[in-house]
Amino acid sequence: MxxxxxxxxxxxxxxxxxxxxxxxxxxxxxxxxxxxxxxxxxxxxxxxxxxxxxxxxxxxLPDGLGSAAQGVRALVVLKVESVDAAAARVAARGYELLTEPQVQWGRLKVAYLADPEGNLIELQEWLATDT
Known part of the structure; x- marks a missing residue:
């Protein structure tokens, strides 16, 4: 990470x-x-x-996450090798993702979660591109 x-x-x-x-x-x-x-x-x-x-x-943001992002001024972005694997680790540790992993802009796979204070965290996997 x-x-x-x-x-x-x-x-x-x-x-x-x-x-x-x-x-x-x-x-x-x-x-x-x-x-x-x-x-x-x-x-x-x-x-x-x-x-x-x-x-x-x-x-x-995917449907349903807009309300979680209301009032948010900043988020921490963490690059991971695999968003799916990172999401599974998060779930195994008892935290629920706000979104399922999804591709954004054709070059990133992302998932969102919140820390105990409600700060947003983006798990980000960089996908291979042709450029």
Whole structure:
């Protein structure tokens, strides 16, 4: 398991993008402050900060999860080798997933769960692509 990003769900994407780029000096993967998604990395190459417009995030969620995401400002994204295997481990340890594993945008397989305080966690498997 690898921490790949802390994702902030934002209303004003442009202002937040400029803050992390111009004030904190993080390097954007794509220098586009129009959104709806952006990844900005520190010089050390450590886990990235990503920004996603809240509405864009809500639209990508499976039916039924939208209410669980209400008011959420951030989520932890963990890269795993297999979302299905990670989901099975979570279930075996007595926690219930908020969603079944599913493919998003043709390149990620994801599942969501919440910690005891209700913070969202995305388990993310990177799928092979032709590009």
């Amino acid at each position: 690898e921490l790949t990003q802390v994702r902030l769900l934002v209303e004003d994407f442009g202002s937040c993008f400029r803050f992390y780029r111009d004030v904190l000096g993080l390097t954007p993967q794509v220098d586009d402050e129009s959104g709806p998604y952006g990844k900005l990395s520190p010089p050390s190459g450590a886990a990235a900060v990503t920004l996603q417009q809240r509405e864009h995030f809500a639209q990508a």
